């Protein structure tokens with residue numbers, strides 16, 4: 001499946017480029033104490049070996065910043081640094097990393113009388129001097145307080161967007177365009193909403209996608225997948241991180257999960273009904289998991305593709321889901337949906353149920369329903 005991409009700028013992060021024309025980069029982050037140099041180096045290198053395009057390290061204080069030089073000497077991974085409240089640490093770390101992430105909502109904690117614009121100018125200067133990219137990382141939980149005042153209490157996305165757009169405008173006016181943006185929340189629906197709205201206005205700015213506090217696998221992966229499916233299928237997203245609550249030894253799972261989600265989206269193996277924005281037949285089938293109750297589902301998904309190939313030139317979505325837990329709900333948005341139980345396959349047209357059929361009878365029935373749809 002050819003997934004369209006937004007025409008985003010090219011941004012180089014060390015040896016990796018993100019933006020249109022480049023594959024979507026996969027990132028992860030260390031969870032060791034940054035000052036524990038051997039443990040942090042080990043984890044950075046493990047992530048690098050697992051295929052991480054960029055590895056992020058948190059820096060909270062001068063001691064963390066001081067450790068970065070030693071970490072840099074022992075790895076060739078592309079490194080990003082997460083500046084917390086003390087934005088001035090940028091000048092201590094920039095020489096050792098390839099990207100600096102700052103949070104607009106954290107710029108207020110230090111030097112409260114200094115305008116935020118001056119602080120961003122300083123960060124852009126430091127980044128440019130040290131050949132670093134930047135990420136404007138907006139988080140729902142720590143939005144610029146002056147933005148919050150202007151929005152209704154139940155609108156958490158509005159202030160995030162205003163903050164992100166404002167920082168983009170300033171960076172552009174400073175001539176610093178080597179940046180990407182992230183708009184994160186723990187709720188996948190808000191991540192989808194925020195990133196779609198951002199990209200509508202600024203389709204040129206590369207987006208780093210992520211769902212914060214996604215949690216333990218497999219639920220954390222599923223939550224993240226739901227957001228990524230809806231965004232990446234629409235051309236939104238240039239780099240991703242899957243945040244999982246796992247011990248350090250298992251952190252490389254974040255990279256593997258990210259790559260799996262990307263290849264599943266490219267192949268149409270999705271858990272939510274995804275509109276790839278094309279005007280041809282769109283067949284989506286869930287990637288399957290332990291909930292599949294009949295292995296025949298896998299073969300069925302393949303057969304659906306073959307049997308419906310004649311409708312290739314029609315803008316119809318057919319969803320094939322592997323279980324009764326998510327199948328009934330997840331097929332609602334498809335034109336035709338099949339969800340598989342232990343002995344029967346349930347056929348739906350939109351949210352309307354058309355009955356349950358044995359595995360060996362479902363394909364002719366599906367074809368009949370597809371014909372009806374084409375005849376309308």
Ligand code: SF4
Nearest residue numbers: 286288289322323326
């Ligand atoms: S639809 Fe069911 S079987 Fe398929 S991935 Fe989702 S939970 Fe697993």
